[in-house]
Amino acid sequence: MNWQSPFSLPGQWYKGNLHTHTTQSDGTLSPDQAIAWYHEQGYDFCAVSDHWVLTPGQAYAPDFVTISGTELHGDGYHLLVAGLSELPPRAMEHEPQAIIDHVKAQGALAYIAHPYWTGRPSTETAALRDLDGLEVFNSVCEITQGTGHARIHWDDCLSAEQRLTGLAVDDVHWRFEEAGAGYVMVRAPELSEIALLDALRQGHFYSSMGPTIQDLRVRDNGLEGPVLDVVCSPCVEILFYTCGPQGRRFGALPGTTLSHASLPLQQEQIFVRIECRDAQGRCAWSNPLFLRDVLPA
Ligand SMILES: [Zn+2]
Ligand SMILES: [Zn+2]
Secondary structure: OOOOOHHHOOOEEEEEEOOEOOOOOOOOOOHHHHHHHHHHOOOOEEEOOOEOOOEOOEEEEOOEEEEOEEEEEEOOEEEEEEOOOOOOOHHHOOOHHHHHHHHHHOOOEEEEOOHHHHOOOHHHHHOOOOOOEEEEEEHHHHHHHOOOEOHHHHHHHHHOOOOOEEEEEOOEOOOOOOOOOOEEEEEEOOOOHHHHHHHHHOOOEEEEOOOOEEEEEEEEOHHHOEEEEEEEEEEOEEEEEEOOOOOEEEEOOOOOOEEEEEEEOOHHHOEEEEEEEOOOOOEEEOOOEEHHHOOOO
16 A cells, blocks of 8 residues: 555644745735744744745744745746745746646745635646645635635536645635634654654645644455544534545534544545534544555556
8 A cells, every 4th residue: 555644653743834924025924923923822943935926944942833935927837835945036937847747846845825815727727747735724715705615626626636635724814714724734753844844745734714624544444445544523414525425424413513424445535535514614634545555456
């Protein structure tokens, strides 16, 4: 099996936000104030990602690091970038693939930001090469326009076997009470920029607005074959999304909650990813598992 659950890895869970604006572009807090806010809220890391401004990572405190960040954009796309050392030339902004190639050549991570808010079809994202992921949830887009959720954009790309991870982010500008509403939980061997970037690259994280995913494993269920098990904090729905109608929804009875569910795995599903939704409508999202990594061909 080529798939590894982040829950089976050594290390710890670190909470972070990768999409943060400050007075260096269109945010209202300074970089120092923004970083201090996440530190005080119990986060372990953040990235300051101002528009076409590169903010290098730093060891901010013994219990908090920042990751090099920026947000690059041109006609019809915004690209969230983590771990970059040098900005591409602004003249490249109308060629998203050239920007992605430039970023990836530096070993950085590239994510399509808020695809629903941007309003371009998923086929455009699915045609891009070497993306690391997209934002499945963007807090400021949800609060201001109701376009923060991008689960269908994500599934369109996954169905085309484009291996994208899914980030939940604040995209905080400090104007709309959006701070803290979307974050990632990264499983890494230590709290350092390099270890966090490596774990993000390998998909060793889940995203959330509040619920906690507590375990995710493939179990051999004898004659029934392999089964994907998930355990989470108390939720009202656990959903398994796949390519086409091979997924399943488990809903709690009124007044009760669910904290685990299982789905038999089969090759036709192509991919499986999980969403857990709590009574307040807040979601947690696992990264996708591809069946060809789990089942013998
Ligand atoms: Zn943006
Ligand atoms: Zn932004």
